[in-house]
Amino acid sequence: MSTPPQLRRSRLPFILALAFIAIVSLAVFRLTDAFVVQLRNNSPLSDESAGWAYRLIAIISFVQALYAGWAILRPERVQRAMTDEASVAQMPRRAIAASVSRNAAAIASLTIIYGLAVFLLTGMRGGFVLFPLLALAQTAWYYRQAGVIAQWLSFQPEPEPERPLRPPWSREPADYCPPLARGLRPESS
Numbered sequence: 799m800s801t802p803p804q805l806r807r808s809r810l811p812f813i814l815a816l817a818f819i820a821i822v823s824l825a826v827f828r829l830t831d832a833f834v835v836q837l838r839n840n841s842p843l844s845d846e847s848a849g850w851a852y853r854l855i856a857i858i859s860f861v862q863a864l865y866a867g868w869a870i871l872r873p874e875r876v877q878r879a880m881t882d883e884a885s886v887a888q889m890p891r892r893a894i895a896a897s898v899s900r901n902a903a904a905i906a907s908l909t910i911i912y913g914l915a916v917f918l919l920t921g922m923r924g925g926f927v928l929f930p931l932l933a934l935a936q937t938a939w940y941y942r943q944a945g946v947i948a949q950w951l952s953f954q955p956e957p958e959p960e961r962p963l964r965p966p967w968s969r970e971p972a973d974y975c976p977p978l979a980r981g982l983r984p985e986s987s
Contacts, residue, residue: 805952807944808896811903815937819910823930826917838921848920856928859912863936866905871898871943873950880954888957895948902940909933 843851869875876894879886886894913929916922975983 805892805895805948807941807948808899811900812906812937812941812944815903815907816934818907819930819933819937822910822914823926826914826923826926829923834921834923837918841919841921843920848922852916852920852922852925855912855916856925859909859929859932862905863909863932863939866902867936867939867943870905871902871940871947873947876947876951888960891951891954891956895944895951898947899944902944903937906933906937906940909936 838848841848876898880894881887889897909929910933913926913933916929917926
C-alpha cells in the first residue's frame with residue numbers, strides 16, 4: 799500500500815501578508831511627527847474617546863485573532879465543509895489547502911488594517927505598535943494551523959471524478975438534426 803503524498807501549505811500568501819505588514823508598519827513609523835500631531839489635532843474624537851476607541855479596536859482584533867485561530871482554522875471545520883457542501887467535496891485536496899492558506903493570510907492581514915484605521919482615527923502612533931506585533935503572532939499561528947490542515951488533507955481521499963453521460967468529443971449520428979431545425983426540414987413520407 800502506497801502512502802499518500804504529503805500536501806504542503808502555500809507559503810506565498812503568508813509571505814505576501816508579512817510583506818504587507820512590514821510595508822504598512824514602516825510607512826506609519828516613517829511619517830513625520832508634524833503630520834502625526836496634525837492628525838491627532840484634527841481627530842474627530844477627543845483624547846478620552848480616542849483612548850476608548852483604541853482599546854475597543856485592540857480588543858476586537860485580539861478576539862478576532864483568537865476566534866480565527868481556535869474556531870475557524872481547524873481540520874474539523876474543513877471536514878464539516880467537505881461533508882455539507884458538494885462543491886467543496888469535489889475540489890482537489892491541494893486546492894482546499896491553498897484556499898485555507900490564502901484565507902488564513904488574509905485574516906492575519908486584517909489586523910494591520912485595524913491598526914491603520916485606529917491610527918488614522920486617533921493619531922496615536924505609539925498605540926499602533928500593538929497591531930503589527932499582533933499581526934506577526936497571528937501570521938505565525940495561522941501558518942502553523944494551515945500546515946495542520948494541509949497535513950490532515952493529505953490523508954483524505956481525493957474526490958472521484960464525475961463521469962459524463964457520453965464522451966465529450968463524440969460525434970452525432972449522420973442523420974441528426976438539431977431541435978430548432980426540425981421544423982424546417984421537409985416532411986419525409
